[in-house]
Amino acid sequence: MGGGTLVKTDRIVPVILAGGQGTRLWPMSRAARPKQFLALTGSQSLFQLALQRVADHAVYAPAIIVTNSEYRFIVAEQATEVGAAIAGVLLEPVARNTAVAIAIAAAYAMEKFGAAAILHVLPSDHDVEFNAEYQFAVQRAAIAAETGQLVTFGIAPRNPDTGFGYIKAASTIDGSVQPVEHFVEKPDRANAQRMIDDGGYFWNSGMFMLAAATFLDECEALAPDTAVAARQSILQSTTDFDFVRLGAEAMSKAPNISVDYAIFEKTTRAAVIVAAFGWSDLGSWDALWKTAPKDDGGNVTRGATRLNNVSKSLVVTDHAHVAVDGLDDIVVIATNDAVYVGRLSDAQQVGAMVMSLRGTTDTAHLTQIHKTAYRPWGGYTSVVSGERFQVKRLSVKPGKKLSLQKHHHRAEHWIIVRGTAEVTVDGVVTVLTENQSIYLPLGCTHRLSNPGKIVLELIEVQTGSYLGEDDIIRFEDEFGRV
Structure with a gap:
C-alpha cells in the first residue's frame, strides 16, 4: 500500500492538502499552477510557507502531502x-x-x-500568522484530539465577511476548546453581521486537529462510502518514484463531498479552538489586499507599477509595467497573456468571469495554463506563435534532461543562449554552447540535457502542421512519464 516502514513518533503528523484548483485569483492562479504554488505574500509560495510552519521536528513528524497527479513535480520541487x-x-x-x-x-x-x-490537517493556500498564539493553539488542539475530539480552528471574525463559513461554539471545555453547536454556510452580509453581534461565532478556517483512528471510526459510521473509497484507494495504490499513486477506480467512486458536510456537521465529537492569530484563506483578490501592507493611499502593489491619484486598490503585474491614474476601489491583475480589471469590492465575482472564459473555445486555455509552463526539468515560455510556427524559450536545470522523444508533425531548431547543451539526435550526441544551434528534423528521436553547472537557456523554433504539446512520443524519461 505504499506506506513503507512503520515510524514510531509522539509528534504531530502534518497533512497538507495541496490539490485545489482555485479560480478566484485568476489570472495569476490557473489550473496548471494554482494559488498554493504562487508567491503571493512574499518570496515563497503559500505551499512552502505551510511546510515551514510544520518544520519544527520537536513538534512535527515529516509531512504527508495530498495533491493532484498533475502537481507532483511542483510539490517535489518546492518542498526540496x-x-x-x-x-x-x-x-x-x-x-x-x-x-x-x-x-x-x-x-x-x-x-x-x-x-x-x-493529524494536523492544513490547507496549503492560506495566509497564516505564525506566532506564539498559533503555537499555543496547536498544542491545545493536539491535547483535545488525544481525548477523541475532532478539533477545528475557529478565527474570531474581524468583519461580516460573506466569503467564509462560520462555526457556532457552545459552552467552554478545557479553557479555549469548545464543543461545536452548529456550522453555518457562507452567509449574506446581514446574517454575517447578526452573528458577529450575537457573539460566539467564528470563521471556519479549514484547519483541523484529529486522531487518525477517531476520524476513520467516524467516517465508518457517518460517511461509509467515503471510508470504503479511502481504503480501496490505498489498497489499489502503486509507488511511482517518491510518490504514491492512489487507485483511480476507487477514487472515481468516492463521494465528492467536503469533510464539513460528511463528518463535522454530523459528529458529536466536533470541537472548536478559538485561534487568536492572523489568518486569511486568500480566497479572492480583496482578501489579499486586506492582509498586505498598504501605501498612504491604501493601495497594495506587486511588480512594475505606477499609481497616480489612486486609492484603496490592488495592482499586481508579473510582466508589463502597469500605470493606473485617477481611480479607486479597483483591482488590476496583469500577466503576460491576460489582464483582469474590476472593482476591488466585487472581487468575489472573479470566479464567474473564469466560468465564462472557460465556456468559450478561444478563451478556455486562459483558465488552464500560463504562457510559462513549469516542468520537472525546468520550463518554457511561449514567445510568439503563428500559422505553422511557434517560438519558445526553454530553461533546463543543471544535471536535468528532457525525455527521449519524437514528434510526428513538427521539426525544431534549437539556439543556445546560455550554458551548455548535450543534444542527442537519432543516437548521435552533440555538445553545444552559446550562439550555436542544431536542427531536429520531423520524426527524429531526440533528447536535450544540461551537463553543466548553470541553467541552460535556449530558443526553440517549431515549424509544422500541428504544434500541440500532445504531439510527443516518449521512449525514456527519468520522471516516469513514458
Whole structure:
C-alpha cells in the first residue's frame, strides 16, 4: 500500500492538502499552477510557507502531502527548495474534495506512524500568522484530539465577511476548546453581521486537529462510502518514484463531498479552538489586499507599477509595467497573456468571469495554463506563435534532461543562449554552447540535457502542421512519464 516502514513518533503528523484548483485569483492562479504554488505574500509560495510552519521536528513528524497527479513535480520541487521533510506524497487521480482526502491521509498515517497518530490537517493556500498564539493553539488542539475530539480552528471574525463559513461554539471545555453547536454556510452580509453581534461565532478556517483512528471510526459510521473509497484507494495504490499513486477506480467512486458536510456537521465529537492569530484563506483578490501592507493611499502593489491619484486598490503585474491614474476601489491583475480589471469590492465575482472564459473555445486555455509552463526539468515560455510556427524559450536545470522523444508533425531548431547543451539526435550526441544551434528534423528521436553547472537557456523554433504539446512520443524519461 505504499506506506513503507512503520515510524514510531509522539509528534504531530502534518497533512497538507495541496490539490485545489482555485479560480478566484485568476489570472495569476490557473489550473496548471494554482494559488498554493504562487508567491503571493512574499518570496515563497503559500505551499512552502505551510511546510515551514510544520518544520519544527520537536513538534512535527515529516509531512504527508495530498495533491493532484498533475502537481507532483511542483510539490517535489518546492518542498526540496525549503528542505522540507516529507513522509509521503499521495496523488489523487481525480479531485474528490476534502472528506476522502483526509480519510486517505489518516489511513496512510496510521500505517506510517502507528495507530495513535494525531493529524494536523492544513490547507496549503492560506495566509497564516505564525506566532506564539498559533503555537499555543496547536498544542491545545493536539491535547483535545488525544481525548477523541475532532478539533477545528475557529478565527474570531474581524468583519461580516460573506466569503467564509462560520462555526457556532457552545459552552467552554478545557479553557479555549469548545464543543461545536452548529456550522453555518457562507452567509449574506446581514446574517454575517447578526452573528458577529450575537457573539460566539467564528470563521471556519479549514484547519483541523484529529486522531487518525477517531476520524476513520467516524467516517465508518457517518460517511461509509467515503471510508470504503479511502481504503480501496490505498489498497489499489502503486509507488511511482517518491510518490504514491492512489487507485483511480476507487477514487472515481468516492463521494465528492467536503469533510464539513460528511463528518463535522454530523459528529458529536466536533470541537472548536478559538485561534487568536492572523489568518486569511486568500480566497479572492480583496482578501489579499486586506492582509498586505498598504501605501498612504491604501493601495497594495506587486511588480512594475505606477499609481497616480489612486486609492484603496490592488495592482499586481508579473510582466508589463502597469500605470493606473485617477481611480479607486479597483483591482488590476496583469500577466503576460491576460489582464483582469474590476472593482476591488466585487472581487468575489472573479470566479464567474473564469466560468465564462472557460465556456468559450478561444478563451478556455486562459483558465488552464500560463504562457510559462513549469516542468520537472525546468520550463518554457511561449514567445510568439503563428500559422505553422511557434517560438519558445526553454530553461533546463543543471544535471536535468528532457525525455527521449519524437514528434510526428513538427521539426525544431534549437539556439543556445546560455550554458551548455548535450543534444542527442537519432543516437548521435552533440555538445553545444552559446550562439550555436542544431536542427531536429520531423520524426527524429531526440533528447536535450544540461551537463553543466548553470541553467541552460535556449530558443526553440517549431515549424509544422500541428504544434500541440500532445504531439510527443516518449521512449525514456527519468520522471516516469513514458
